[in-house]
Structures are given as structure tokens and as C-alpha cells.
Amino acid sequence: MADDISISINEQSHPILCGTCQQPIAFIGESNTDTGKAGCVPCDNIADIQEVLKMVAEYAKDEGQLMFNRMARDVARQSKIMSFEGQTSQNKAHRFVVDLKL
Ligand SMILES: [Zn+2]
Numbered sequence: 001m002a003d004d005i006s007i008s009i010n011e012q013s014h015p016i017l018c019g020t021c022q023q024p025i026a027f028i029g030e031s032n033t034d035t036g037k038a039g040c041v042p043c044d045n046i047a048d049i050q051e052v053l054k055m056v057a058e059y060a061k062d063e064g065q066l067m068f069n070r071m072a073r074d075v076a077r078q079s080k081i082m083s084f085e086g087q088t089s090q091n092k093a094h095r096f097v098v099d100l101k102l
Pocket of ligand 1: 022
């Protein structure tokens with residue numbers, strides 16, 4: 001039973017990964033996207049699939065903002081008149097993440 005769980009972002013499917021070991025997570029027991037549980041057994045990182053999706057969506061939203069910040073930082077770096085101050089990397093631990101391949 002190797003049902004990879006993925007999330008669709010910008011019409012692209014990305015597998016959901018365990019935030020601890022970065023391995024794809026899988027359904028635990030029933031593969032039901034409404035009531036099932038999913039997670040990473042070796043890390044004991046398991047949650048309701050709906051919770052998992054919520055956490056991943058939050059991660060993706062943060063990551064989108066950070067990507068924008070990193071772009072702004074890089075632009076500012078090459079400019080004499082601009083400076084950039086802001087967050088460019090995730091500052092909180094996420095139990096579940098997704099590789100956005102940014
Ligand atoms: Zn893990």
C-alpha cells in the first residue's frame with residue numbers, strides 16, 4: 001500500500017512529505033481523504049488527513065511569501081538604493097511539508 005498523498009498547487013501535484021524526515025507520507029489504515037489518517041510511521045508523525053492538508057496549505061502559503069521575500073532580497077542586493085529587511089526562511093517547524101520545487 002504505497003499510496004502517495006499529494007496536494008495540488010498551481011495545478012501541479014506535489015507529494016506531501018513528513019516535516020521531520022522529508023519522506024512522502026502515506027495513509028494509515030483506510031485511504032479516505034475525508035476521515036482517514038495519514039503520516040509518517042517511523043517519526044510517529046500522524047494526523048487526520050484533513051489536519052495534514054491544513055498544515056501543508058499553511059506551509060505552502062508561508063513558503064510563497066518567503067519566495068517573494070527572497071526575490072525582493074536578491075533584487076535589493078544588486079541595488080544601491082534599495083534595501084530589504086524581512087524573513088526569508090521558515091521560522092517555525094512544520095509537521096508536514098511539500099516540496100514546491102521553487
Ligand atoms: Zn518522517
